[in-house]
Amino acid sequence: MKSNQNCRIIGNLLYLTDDEMNPDEKLLLSRHIEFCSSCMELRFDFLAARAKTVQLKNQLPECPEITRSVMLLIGSDAAAARGKAGNSSTWAKTIRLAQLVSGIAATFLFFLFLSEQTDAVRKISLLENRIQSTVIPADYGLIDRITMARATLSDRQIKSLAERLNIDTSVSNERDLLLVRKNIENRIQQMKKNDLSLIGLYRKSFLLKRNSATIKKLIK
Amino acid sequence: MKTEKIKNSSWKISLIIGMLMILTPSCLDIWITTQVNPDGSLQQVIALQGDSTEIADVQFAFLKEGDWKKEWTKPEKDKYKLVMTKDFKSVADLNKSMNPADTSLMVVRVNASLQKKFRWFFTRYVYSETVRESNPFKSLDYHDFLTAEELRLIALTDEKRKTDPGYDSIKYKDTEKRFEDYVFRSMFEDFYRQMLSVLAEDKSLTLTKQEMEARKEQIFRTLVDSVKGESTDDLLKGVGLIIKHPDIQVIRDKYVSRFDSFQKKLKFHEKACDDNYKFAIRLPGLLLQTNSPKIEGSQTGWDLTYYDFFFKDYTMTAESRKVNAWAFIVAGMVLLFALGSLITALIRKK
Numbered sequence: 001m002k003s004n005q006n007c008r009i010i011g012n013l014l015y016l017t018d019d020e021m022n023p024d025e026k027l028l029l030s031r032h033i034e035f036c037s038s039c040m041e042l043r044f045d046f047l048a049a050r051a052k053t054v055q056l057k058n059q060l061p062e063c064p065e066i067t068r069s070v071m072l073l074i075g076s077d078a079a080a081a082r083g084k085a086g087n088s089s090t091w092a093k094t095i096r097l098a099q100l101v102s103g104i105a106a107t108f109l110f111f112l113f114l115s116e117q118t119d120a121v122r123k124i125s126l127l128e129n130r131i132q133s134t135v136i137p138a139d140y141g142l143i144d145r146i147t148m149a150r151a152t153l154s155d156r157q158i159k160s161l162a163e164r165l166n167i168d169t170s171v172s173n174e175r176d177l178l179l180v181r182k183n184i185e186n187r188i189q190q191m192k193k194n195d196l197s198l199i200g201l202y203r204k205s206f207l208l209k210r211n212s213a214t215i216k217k218l219i220k
Numbered sequence: 221m222k223t224e225k226i227k228n229s230s231w232k233i234s235l236i237i238g239m240l241m242i243l244t245p246s247c248l249d250i251w252i253t254t255q256v257n258p259d260g261s262l263q264q265v266i267a268l269q270g271d272s273t274e275i276a277d278v279q280f281a282f283l284k285e286g287d288w289k290k291e292w293t294k295p296e297k298d299k300y301k302l303v304m305t306k307d308f309k310s311v312a313d314l315n316k317s318m319n320p321a322d323t324s325l326m327v328v329r330v331n332a333s334l335q336k337k338f339r340w341f342f343t344r345y346v347y348s349e350t351v352r353e354s355n356p357f358k359s360l361d362y363h364d365f366l367t368a369e370e371l372r373l374i375a376l377t378d379e380k381r382k383t384d385p386g387y388d389s390i391k392y393k394d395t396e397k398r399f400e401d402y403v404f405r406s407m408f409e410d411f412y413r414q415m416l417s418v419l420a421e422d423k424s425l426t427l428t429k430q431e432m433e434a435r436k437e438q439i440f441r442t443l444v445d446s447v448k449g450e451s452t453d454d455l456l457k458g459v460g461l462i463i464k465h466p467d468i469q470v471i472r473d474k475y476v477s478r479f480d481s482f483q484k485k486l487k488f489h490e491k492a493c494d495d496n497y498k499f500a501i502r503l504p505g506l507l508l509q510t511n512s513p514k515i516e517g518s519q520t521g522w523d524l525t526y527y528d529f530f531f532k533d534y535t536m537t538a539e540s541r542k543v544n545a546w547a548f549i550v551a552g553m554v555l556l557f558a559l560g561s562l563i564t565a566l567i568r569k570k
Contacts, residue, residue: 099561106558109551113341120342120541123508127515143543144506 006032007039014043017050247494248274252330253519254314255502256347258542260336262308264317269301279492281327282306282317319352324481326488328354328497328529341547345503348537351529354492356485359409362531365402370395375527407489408440411455411482418475419467427467438462450486452479497524505542512536 013021013029021029033040248270255263266282268275282288288304295301308314311334318330329352337344355362366374373381373395381387416432419425432439439462447458453472460468501512502519512520520538528534 099558099565102554102558102561106551106555109340109554112339113551116339116342116541120506120508123539124506127507127509143548 007036010039014039015046017047247496248278249496249498250278250280251498251500253500253502254332254347254349256334256345256504258343258504260310260334262311262314262332262334264306264308264314266304267301268304269295269299271298272300274491275300275302277491278495279326279328279488280318281320281325281329285317326356326484328352328492338544339541341544341551342505342541343544344508344539344541345505346537346539347501347503348535349499349501350533350535351497351499351524353529353532354526355406355530356488357403357406357410359413360402360406362402365398366395370398371531374399375525375530377525404444405440407486408443410485411443411479412436412439414479414482415456415459415471418471418478422470422475425467425470427463427465431465432463435462452476452483455479493526493530495526497526497528498522499524499536501536501538503538503540505540508539508541510538512538 010029010032013025016025018026029043033043248268251265251267251269253265253267255265257263266280266288268278276283282304285306288306291303291305293301293303306317308317311332314332318332320327320329331350331352333348333350335344335346337346362371369386373384373387373392376384381392412432416429419427419429419432439459442462443455443458446461447454449455449457453476456468456472456476460472499522500519501510505518507515507518507520510520512522514521518540520536522536524534
């Protein structure tokens with residue numbers, strides 16, 4: 001038991017040469033192996049193997065090419081490993097940058113569109129205030145129609161509009177229908193002059209000029 | 221107004237015009253429609269309707285150009301209509317036709333300009349046409365004769381003037397007189413200055429400027445009230461009735477051609493003053509802004525008389541915008557990518 005404990009204590013000293021140990025370690029080791037045959041055996045095996053290795057080293061010719069090749073191999077493996085790690089981080093950075101740029105671009109484009117639309121609606125409103133009504137060409141695209149806020153009025157909206165203007169919509173023929181439409185337009189023009197805030201809703205009614213089908217639905 | 225005022229004057233020019241007004245309806249209707257294309261090229265369609273001789277004599281430079289497509293029709297008895305069409309690659313080309321570089325040409329001049337502004341989602345078109353001041357006789361300052369309000373009333377047609385809130389029939393009679401006075405005095409001043417330049421150049425002529433100046437007002441009154449002819453010789457003969465000097469005959473014999481530019485101006489004024497000018501501009505896309513009194517969709521229109529641009533330039537402007545569809549597609553893709561990135565980041569965080 002005691003010898004096992006001592007074996008553990010001197011453990012790695014068995015594999016050191018004399019010049020690799022300090023005097024105290026040398027004394028400790030020599031005292032142990034006097035009485036411990038297994039450690040002595042290990043020590044002698046180690047020293048023999050080491051001597052042989054050194055001998056072989058001295059006998060083998062110098063091979064710088066092999067050394068260089070091996071070193072290169074070691075070096076390139078390390079570089080490849082570093083590169084692989086580097087590439088994946090560059091790609092991730094690019095994606096992050098693209099996301100940031102697209103986010104900024106999307107925000108900028110949104111506000112740009114908003115400012116263009118606001119300016120266009122303001123100008124069209126001023127134009128419609130000055131000039132009675134405009135004819136909508138058939139080739140206006142969706143964006144232009146939205147800009148002019150000329151959505152088709154529903155039956156409910158027309159009825160509501162006519163009620164607010166106290167206009168009778170219970171007509172039965174085409175001529176009366178046109179008179180109703182003209183009546184609504186005239187009243188709207190008058191109201192626009194008095195109250196510009198009504199423009200948003202009443203501008204839609206200009207479509208009445210072009211969309212008699214909507215009014216015809218009111219005919220019972 | 222203009223017809224009546226001209227008829228009342230004894231100046232030969234106005235008498236001839238007045239007679240022509242009575243005998244034949246000689247005013248031309250001129251429609252000038254300019255279509256601007258999205259790529260900046262333009263197409264102009266000009267229609268002239270009236271008497272065939274009047275059409276041939278219209279005071280625009282383009283009539284002499286041979287590369288206009290022309291079509292004659294006869295919409296009414298004794299009335300002809302000539303429709304001319306031409307495509308222009310750019311506004312600069314258009315200006316060569318409508319505002320020729322040769323400034324000695326006495327024609328109605330229209331100068332156009334076009335600005336295309338790219339604003340990503342839309343392209344804005346700002347187009348203007350300026351009818352240049354057409355008064356050929358600028359020797360006198362019209363501000364000394366007429367106020368701005370009076371100028372505005374003069375430019376209106378009879379119908380519009382009578383319903384104008386600023387119109388007073390009694391005051392307007394005085395305005396008319398002063399307007400006539402300005403036009404005739406301007407014409408006379410031009411003629412008179414040409415006479416003085418001849419006298420100054422030819423040292424053999426002994427008639428002095430002082431002698432002329434002393435009788436200037438008398439000469440003017442004689443030419444306006446008594447002279448029936450409009451040719452240079454007739455006018456010089458009228459001067460001779462007041463200035464009884466042999467040099468007047470010398471000028472009649474040798475220097476009639478010196479008054480050619482005066483005659484050109486006179487002819488231009490006679491021909492152009494009674495025509496009706498209707499301009500229309502059609503821009504691509506949605507019309508946003510214009511100073512036109514009437515619009516139909518994206519076409520704007522102006523009905524002008526000669527006196528709308530007699531005293532100063534008259535500018536017609538319009539602005540429109542056209543959708544750039546590809547810009548919306550690109551913006552949509554950017555937005556989708558941005559949204560996708562945002563959603564992915566949110567999912568990863570969870």
